[in-house]
Amino acid sequence: MKLALGPHQYYWPRQAMMDFYGNVAESPVDIVYVGESVCSRRHEMRLEDWFDVARVLAEAGKEVVFSSLVLIESESDLKVLRKLVNQPDFRVEANDMAAVQALVRAGHKHWVAGPTLNVFNPETMNVFAEQGATRWAVPPEMAREAMDGLLTGCAVRPEVEVTAYGRLPLAYSARCFTARHFNLQKDTCEFRCLQHAEGMPLKTREGEAFLTLNGIQTQSAKVYNLLGDLPALKASGVDVLRVLPQSESMPELLALFRRAIDGEITPAEAFEQSQALMPEAPCNGFWHGKPGLEQYVAAA
Amino acid sequence: MTANHLIELVCPAGSLPALKTAVDAGADCVYVGFKNATNARNFTGLNFTDASMREGIRYAHDRGRKVLLALNTYPQAGNWPEWTKTIDAAADMGVDAVILADPGLMRYANRTHPDLRLHLSVQGSATSYEAINFYHEHFGVQRAVLPRVLSLPQVEHVIKKTPVEIEVFGFGGLCVMVEGRCSLSAYATGESPNCNGACSPGKHVRWEQTAQGMETRLNGILIDRFTDDERAGYPTLCKGRFAVGDDTYYAIEEPTSLNTLELLPDLARAGVRAIKIEGRQRSPAYVQQVTRVWRAAIDRLKADGERFAVKPEWMAALNNVSEGQSHTLGAYYRPWK
Secondary structure, three states: OEEEEEEOOOOOOOHHHHHHHHHHHHHHHHHHHEOOOOOOOOOOOHHHHHHHHHHHHHHOEEEEEEEEEOOOHHHHHHHHHHHHOOOOOOOOEEOHHHHHHHHHHHOOEEEEOOOOHOOOHHEEEEHHHHHHHEEEEOOOOHHHHHHHHHHHHHHOEEEEEEEEEEEEEEEEOOOOOOHOOOOOOHHHOOHHHHHHHHHHEOOOOOOOOOOOEOOOOEEEEEEEOOOOHHHHHHOOOEEEEEEEEOOHHHHHHEEEEEHHHHOOHHHHHHHHHHHOOOOOEEEHHHHHHHOOOOOOOOOO | OOOHHHOOEEEEOOHHHHHHHHHHOOOOEEEEEEOOOOOOOEEEEEOOOOHHHHHHHHHHHOOOOOEEEEEEEOOOOOOOOHHHHHHHHHHHHHOOOEEEEOOOHHHHHHHHHOOOOEEEOHEEEEOHHHHHHHHHHHOOEEEEEEOOOOOOHHHHHHHHOOEEEEEEEEEOOOOOOEEEEEEEHHHHHHOOOHHHHHOEEEEEHEEEEEEEEHHHHHEOEEEEEEEEOOOOOOOHHHHHOOEEOOOEEEOOOOOOOEEEHHHHHHHHHHOOEOOOOOOOOOOHHHHHHHHHHHHHHHHHHHHHHHHOOOOOHHHHHHHOOHHHHHHHHHHOOHHHO
């Protein structure tokens, strides 16, 4: 089982981002997804910076994948997409059908079907596999049972990647909720996301942490954590675990996942140790076919 | 050039009486769903049985109108046959098109019923011509419904770059999130528009009068709280009031409806082929009111061309049936973003 660091969801200053990926190069992770997948206005990291990061990671032995923008609105978004697709060195994760169209047209044969492509059944997986998708990032809202069913029905089994840690990306909008909070419009947002390294907490009127506003993306407040479900993930034949970036304790977290995957500590121990590294309470409901925010403890 | 004469009015019907009302009030097309999870308005007491579907299709066809079947949720391995059987039934009954989101289903429909017209649902999240053209080239999709995320110039640009007809939302409940890319309801309740055809479903809703006011909850989560002089709205989870920093406000969106009536000439000029009215979950009275206004406006646009002007009574009638009695241009108007 491989360990992947998913695409960065937040907007950080360029140097902070460079330092972050410098540490990732030293970490026990097998695959790193890079690139801006959330907001086309974010420009601290230019495309060339991302390619620099990608080369450093590749030299450190990591498989590097460029993750495409989830919401494509303009011709300039499409231009960036074409640059990703037309570079020869790295795989691409398609997070939108425009990316699929570009990859297919360019004749790519080893791309990743991203979690927002909504692959929920074997017939759709077959469509993408015939077009060159060789890895499937499972939509976070999909339960284990449904995932197992999909894999049983596939003509050719893809490599399977499950989001196993992080605040869950739950929704995308044309509207920027961070700008809205500051009474700004998206086009003149003053890049306020830069001041919120892990987004802005949204609470109910009785103070319960519910969601996280991250620009045009809405995330869960709770942190999805499948460390305790590792036996089930292995039993289902999941090939890759995806961990999403956070601002603190990332090296420790990746090391913990590595040790758990390699069986150096039990899943229960790993889950227990992860508590100190999490910015919020855990949840794992989606994996169990329940509301995502719920937390289930595996039967002893 | 204008495409005024080509704009179709596509109206919602959650029941046979609503379908007949829409046809009588001037809808060119009525879109409907079966009573199951195969469509994105899988609500209790809503939608069509086989018998009412056949009667609805007959009623519409007798009057020269079309019936479009929404089959726009994503099936999974365990329930796949329910969706394909529904496509087979739709083809057999003679619907004029099926509205699909799932590529696997599109391929099934395209291979099994090559004469069945395919529309790409808004749930397919296709926001660019590249995405839309993929569905066209691989499955023969002939029309796409755009998610409510693009500005007017962006809509126009898409239309210039695709052979696929473009349908846009004109009026009704406003999804703030990109349709097909929202798991908020799944996160809170376990039921999602993508897989269950439901958002913020009624069985998870609780209304509670408390000392602090009327509270609305979704699976126990406090979505909003209303003082006695406020009108308590349904707890759609993206339209509640929440606390961010020191502010408590509609952090995602107000309870409001999309209304693009004033953009009608611009949409026509851009080459939009059809205007969709949201609201299969709404009453026949809503369908009648909204259909009449939009029929009158589209007919007036045909007659008046560039001299078209929105009548105040149209706006008043639409505001009457709007969520929160207010309306917005949504993403068509850039500052909304």
